[in-house]
Amino acid sequence: MKKNIILTFAAAALLAVGTSSCVGDLNVTPIDPNTQLPEDVLNSQDAYNQLLAKCYQGLACSASDGPDSNPDISGVDGGYGQYIRAMFHMEVLSTDEAVCCWNDQTLFDIHNLCWSTSDTFVAAAYYRVFFQVGLCNEFIRRASGAEIEGFTKKDQFIAEARALRLLSYYHAIDLFGNVPFFTEDNSVGSEGPVQISRADLFEWMEKEAKDLLSSSSALPAAGKSEYGRIDQGAVQMILAKLYLNAEVWAGQNRYADCAQLAKTIMGEYELHSEYLDLFSADNHLFTKNTTYNGDEIIFVVPQDGYNIRSYGVTNYIIFASTGGKMDVNAMGISSGWGGLSLTPQFVDLFEAGDKRANFYTGYGKNIDQINKFDPEDWEGGYKSMKFRNVNHDGTPAQYSSFVDTDFPVFRVADAYLMLAECAKRSAASEAEGLEALNAIRRRAGVAEKSSYTLQDVLDERGRELYHELVRRQDLIRFGQFTTSEYLWAWKGGVKEGKAVDSKYNLYPLASSDVNANGNLEQNEGYK
16 A cells, blocks of 8 residues: 555545635625634645645545545546546547547547537536636635744645646646636635736746746655655646647747756666566556655656545546457456557557567457447557556556556656757757657667657657657647548547547636636637
């Protein structure tokens, strides 16, 4: 069992704050004398630590009381509304990395790139991101005003909440562009949030990240947090991602800044020797922190088969990638859901002998249809076995119905490939970029390159980072997401793939939120 330091959730503290926040501006006293107000509960450093746990739990679970009981967001079941699963739908299922054969509402529309403003899964991602922002704002607001004896970690806790909020705004700027914007300075129950432009959000995020990385920051240094908690290494990655995508998000060329930051991150973390170890049930051992002192993984969303359960995160990735004729024991689970497949075009990116190509091939590579759901006759497409609920030494995980495998939000391998890309875009020396690219290839067991192109970088990112929530972002940056430059099976709703409207480079804001908040204007093309 893992050392779950932050993710030991205290329902009493969370419930007290959660139920009172709706009337926080009214200064009411509950009629029931047994009911506790936030000030009755938030009276110690430990209580604030437990409240901060909810900000972390928002990434790891659907709710505070089980995997699918009373989910934090309504309108979709607890599995589909889980944070990482919602991001997987938006960032992975919309690309060549995955198709899903389930006939669930509008799920096909995500891979087909034909969603609407009222799409259930888009709305789930939208509301999950901004629910998370709201949680962090509430913590920052309450902790900032706390005057409690012995609250020695107050500044650190607030910095952690700010970093977690920055992570959600990173997903917001990527997926939705011009979004509702609110911080701890916006009072609860006031007028709906104002809309911020993508470029202005970029500017705010850069400033916030730099402040969290400053010499006066209380956020733990890179690799110096406890297991499961965020630190400056994660913020460095968010800032590097901002710079990497600055041309798309803010109309700025910031590749030189990205390259410099990537080199800093590469100096703080190391590539682990075995790629597949990083996606095993005990991959927490390879996360760099004060608990386990690993090497490559910078920040994770923890999972634990007994203590941190959901129908999202890696539980979803592993169970949905397994089914039919596949050996569930090899995946370390009790049964498979039979849903996710890789497109043949994505499979073709891999060279012979690539250790990262951990695929089940028994159903063939081609996908003749994507809407046939039969777990016993799961037709078409290779299945990913990258994430498994089996320890890195091959021993079983502690439980087979829910997984132990943490989700790596950021790995230093991404920084290596960012440097390679920036070098090819004339923002670092080509020799540095080539060595960074070849370091990744050496670990994968494929031949080193003597020179490389930008397309080589995109392909290498696909091979190295698949199912880690970056593919859509990468394809957009390279101009290949909606265009005819690169086609994959069922892109645009046809087997051979086709180009789609460029409006699909952004998701729409949830129509229900646009209708309810007069400050919001829908994204271009969706009006």
